[in-house]
Amino acid sequence: MKRLVLPLMLALGLLAQNANALEFRSVKETGVALYEAPTLSAKKLFVVSRYYPVEVLSSQKEWARVRDATGGIAWIPAAALSKQRWLLVTADKAEVRDRAAADARLLFAVPRDGVVELLEQPQAGWVKVKHRDGSVGYARITDLWGL
Secondary structure (H helix, E strand, O other), rough: HHHHHHHHHHHHHHHHHHHHOEEEEEEEEOOOEEOOOOOOOEEEEEEOOOOOEEEEEEOOOEEEEOOHHHEEEEEEEHHHHHHOEEEEEEOEEEEEOOOOOOOOOOOEEEEEEEEEEOOOOOOOOOOEOOOOOOEEEEEEEHHHOOO
């Protein structure tokens, strides 16, 4: 009996950890409104563009309660969200390099509020990203939001 307790506790700990994992999604079309409550008759708070990343806090039927990069919380129709992951540049600019190193060759830079597509999970402070024009490289995770 005692042999089963430790594996069971570890398994429950992993389940709890996964339940608290952050879920990020991106808006899949231009001009989607974010609402004060989960109904189309609620007050529209603002409108977001295609690829804009949000953190999903909870879901309720056909709506998702989300947080944006500024910390604002609103409701969005769940059908407007994509599983494709885009990241928002929160620094003055995100420099994208040919490898995950500060001394690597600079390929391009994306200005504040620009977006790049997430290609791989972050490693050692860097993340592989793709620009909308197809260019691929590595950016520092400290310059991005949506991870």
